[in-house]
Amino acid sequence: MKKIFISSVLALLLLASCNKDKEILTTLNDYNIGKQNQGYHFGDKIQIPKDVMDYAEAITITYNDKETDKLTIDPSFFSLGENDITFNIKTKNGEVLQQDATINVFAxxxxxxLNYEIVNQYPHHTDHFTEGFEAHGNIIYESVGLEGKSKIIKYNLGSTQPIQEVPQYNEFSEGLTVFGDKIYQLTYRSKKGFIYDSNIKLxxxxxxxxxMAEGWGMTNDGKNLIVSDGTKFIYFLxxxxxxxxxxxxAVASNTEGYDxxxxxxxxxxxxxxxxxxxxxILKIAPDTGEVRAILDFSELISKQNLSDSESVLNGIAFKGENMLVTGKNWSKIYEVILK
Structure with missing residues (x-):
């Protein structure tokens, strides 16, 4: 009879402990679901509910295979935008509880x-599924995508006739950039890129x-190649x-993370x-990833009257201080002054 009584007490204690664990995790989860809408900034202290702090002997955070016991938004640990983390809560009775959460970090x-004014329009070939787009004076370098249709072309702004054209039909070509006397180019999913000379010879x-999961965009700052892979990250190579x-x-504004x-x-x-x-189009500080300005080109998109949902805005270049804008299968390249 005594053994049954002790077993019952232990069962009740275990049940109470399990219920308390669930309560603590629910509290933490509910709190962070609410908090993530508000977001944090670098240097902020991560606010943990008092019930959780009282229950814990120690709390650490795991993110991207790294772990820290600093409950602050440290730029050496977190990135701008969404951070999918795990709270590791060591309780005073020696258990370790884990709760997944998302922490948003904003600028x-x-x-x-920014506003703009259209000052010129040029023809663009509607068969070109534009993935990379760069101007050097009046010379345009364009990377055209899609399997079986990929190629690099070089042409004069105002003409759709190529000066040079190199088919890449076995690839899905993506972003490109002219760096010094070389042309660098990414491919979509084959995990490789190409380096050409100025005459587009491999x-x-x-x-x-x-x-990098995939190859998307590419440019350079005169020191490094700058590339995107379809996530929130921009890489310097x-x-x-x-x-x-x-x-x-990683890229974020004061209210939104971008991927x-x-x-x-x-x-x-x-x-x-x-x-x-x-x-x-986002104007991004290259040292932090903070979005400093936003340009809305809905007006230009509406001018295309495109029925294909994939014929999206996807071409940015500069002619002097004026921006050139085009998209996949667009019929026009627009030259705009930024205001």
């Missing part, structure tokens, strides 16, 4: 809303870093060894990037 300053292939990541940034960063252009100390399937 502190709201981006400007010099060699390279493998882009394994951390060593041009002498494009398999090597120099550093990376599916696509076509890129570097100009006057900023990265300009479009977001796949959105009518906007």
């Amino acid at each position: 502190k300053t709201a981006p400007e809303k 010099i060699k292939e390279f493998s882009y870093p394994e951390v 060593n041009p002498d060894n494009p398999s090597q990541i120099v550093r990376s940034i 599916q960063i696509n076509e890129l252009e570097y100009h006057d100390g900023f990265i300009y990037a479009n977001v796949w399937h959105k009518p906007i």
Whole structure:
């Protein structure tokens, strides 16, 4: 009888402990679901409910295979945008509870809303599924995508007739950039890129870093290749060894984290990037990833009267201080003055 009584007490204690564990995890989960809508900034302290703190002997956070016991938004640990983390709660009775959560980190300053004025229009070939787009004076370098249709073309702004054209029918070609006397280009999913000379003659292939899921956009700042892979990250690669990541940034404004960063252009100390399937171009600080300004090109998209949902805004270049804008299968390249 005594053994049954002790067993019953132990069962009740175990049940109470399990219920308390669930209560603590629910409290933490509910809190962070609410908190993530508000978001944090770098330097903020992560607010943990008092019930959880009282129940815990120690709390650590795991993110991207790293662990920290610092409950602050440290830029060396977190990135801008969404951070899918795990709270590890060591209770005072020695158990370790785990709760997944998402922590949003935003920029502190709201981006400007930039306006523009269309000052010129040029023809663009409607068969060109534009993936990479760069201007050097009046010469346009364009990377055309889709399997069986991919190619690099070089032509004069105002003409659709190529000066040079190199088919790449076995690839799905993506972003490109002219760096010095070489042309660098990414492919979509084959985990490789190409380096050409100025006459678009192949010099060699390279493998882009394994951390990049896919190849999307590409530009350069005169020191590094700058590439996107369809996530929130922008990577800076060593041009002498494009398999090597120099550093990376994630992209966010003061209220929103952005992923599916696509076509890129570097100009006057900023990265300009479009977001796949959105009518906007972001002006991004290359040191932090903070969005400093947003351009809404809904008007230009509406001028195309396109029925194909994939014929999206996807071409950014600069002619002097004026921006050139086009898209996949668009009939026009627009030259605009930014205001």
